[in-house]
Amino acid sequence: MPDILLIQPPIRDFYLTAKRTVPYGLAALAAAVRQAGFTVRILDGLATRKTRPAPLPPEMAYLAEFYGRPDVSPMALFHHFRHFGYSFAHIGRKAGESGAFLVGIASLFTAYSHEALETARSVKFFLPGCMVVLGGHHPTALPADAMACPSVDFVIRGEGEVALPRLARALRAGRGLESVPGVVFRRPDGSLHVSPPAVVADLDGCPQPARDLIDDRFYRRYRRGSTVVVASRGCPMACSYCSLSRFSGIPYRRRAGTAPRHSPRSISPRATSARISATSAPARPGVSPRRVHRLSARETAGRMMRRATRPSSGGGRFGPPTPTWSERMKVMARWVSQSGSGKASLSM
Ligand code: B12
Numbered sequence: 001m002p003d004i005l006l007i008q009p010p011i012r013d014f015y016l017t018a019k020r021t022v023p024y025g026l027a028a029l030a031a032a033v034r035q036a037g038f039t040v041r042i043l044d045g046l047a048t049r050k051t052r053p054a055p056l057p058p059e060m061a062y063l064a065e066f067y068g069r070p071d072v073s074p075m076a077l078f079h080h081f082r083h084f085g086y087s088f089a090h091i092g093r094k095a096g097e098s099g100a101f102l103v104g105i106a107s108l109f110t111a112y113s114h115e116a117l118e119t120a121r122s123v124k125f126f127l128p129g130c131m132v133v134l135g136g137h138h139p140t141a142l143p144a145d146a147m148a149c150p151s152v153d154f155v156i157r158g159e160g161e162v163a164l165p166r167l168a169r170a171l172r173a174g175r176g177l178e179s180v181p182g183v184v185f186r187r188p189d190g191s192l193h194v195s196p197p198a199v200v201a202d203l204d205g206c207p208q209p210a211r212d213l214i215d216d217r218f219y220r221r222y223r224r225g226s227t228v229v230v231a232s233r234g235c236p237m238a239c240s241y242c243s244l245s246r247f248s249g250i251p252y253r254r255r256a257g258t259a260p261r262h263s264p265r266s267i268s269p270r271a272t273s274a275r276i277s278a279t280s281a282p283a284r285p286g287v288s289p290r291r292v293h294r295l296s297a298r299e300t301a302g303r304m305m306r307r308a309t310r311p312s313s314g315g316g317r318f319g320p321p322t323p324t325w326s327e328r329m330k331v332m333a334r335w336v337s338q339s340g341s342g343k344a345s346l347s348m
């Protein structure tokens with residue numbers, strides 16, 4: 001029976017790509033609570049191919065007449081609104097069987113915040129004696145929204161590696177929670193105690209994520225094992241539409257020892273070789289973060305150009321891009337490499 005259960009909730013959307021949902025943050029938290037002496041398990045609500053149609057949410061109900069007809073085109077991806085992952089009842093039952101005293105639920109994305117709350121309700125139903133804590137970008141930005149759900153006992157804002165073990169220890173010892181970084185809780189009069197987001201001061205002091213708790217059968221790419229390596233936290237950019245740099249309270253930091261510590265074997269004892277593909281900017285010693293970002297975007301644009309001009313692009317279904325399209329890509333690459341304002345309209 002684990003002391004702590006960490007849950008990645010299922011999601012409801014038109015599509016899901018498994019490589020985007022590796023529960024890296026939960027593995028980082030699991031390593032931290034393990035180091036503090038707690039037993040822990042990850043219940044990954046997305047580590048299954050199970051999917052079924054779900055009703056459109058009320059704000060999208062007007063789309064109903066456009067969906068529902070059979071669609072065999074390559075764009076059939078967006079054919080139905082679907083529930084991806086295990087059912088809320090299944091997750092609740094598994095939480096009940098775990099008997100954990102503390103259940104942590106990831107609520108990373110605002111668009112999927114309802115699924116995190118539904119998970120919390122199901123967990124409380126099947127395991128009424130446990131404490132439920134929510135963390136991730138959504139409750140960090142809008143803690144009162146999450147706390148409005150009676151099944152949520154606490155929120156931890158910001159990074160959880162230091163905060164979650166401290167919350168667990170305080171709960172076990174029956175101590176007050178005021179000193180737990182990032183914590184949000186209800187005071188006896190019903191008002192909320194809201195702490196500023198927690199920030200890990202020494203990223204290199206954090207243990208390696210508990211990758212052994214990730215169900216990597218589900219996260220294979222091209223029939224090989226795959227994993228995520230996070231070389232930095234926060235973001236060096238300041239896109240005008242993004243809350244991260246301005247309001248999250250999470251500063252941009254790089255991990256000093258990333259390259260040597262992440263040899264294939266340090267990532268997984270079973271790994272024999274590594275093929276690296278980057279979706280965000282890797283750290284480069286001696287180069288300013290913004291420049292790293294611009295270089296990375298330029299390289300990505302260049303790679304896309306080269307790939308797109310091969311006739312096999314798009315799995316062989318589509319021909320090479322039109323000149324207008326490739327011209328646009330070149331302009332974009334030029335613009336990205338020249339842009340020095342820090343107000344980019346490109347993301348990640
Ligand atoms: C890499 C990245 C991606 C990658 C990989 C995502 C992944 N598998 O983790 C890709 C490109 C696939 C991606 C996709 C998306 N992303 Co993204 N992504 C990022 C990025 C750049 C870094 C995230 C990261 O890895 N952080 C490091 C890990 C360790 O942190 P973490 O997972 O957040 O976990 C920490 C804390 O959040 C907290 N925590 C997390 N869970 C829990 C649970 C508990 C109980 C507790 C206590 C704490 C806690 O503690 C953890 C350890 O410190 C951030 C921006 C940024 N610079 O931070 C955006 C960001 C997270 N993404 C964002 C969005 C919106 C998306 C998409 C929804 C975009 C879209 N429309 O498709 C998709 C959703 C993907 C999905 N899961 O279906 C937003 C979320 C904002 C919001 N409020 O919704 C961010 C903040 C960027 C932004 N501002 O737009 N993303």
Ligand code: SF4
Pocket residue numbers: 235236237238239242243244245346347348
């Ligand atoms: S690059 Fe992504 S995370 Fe950074 S400010 Fe822009 S949108 Fe936000």
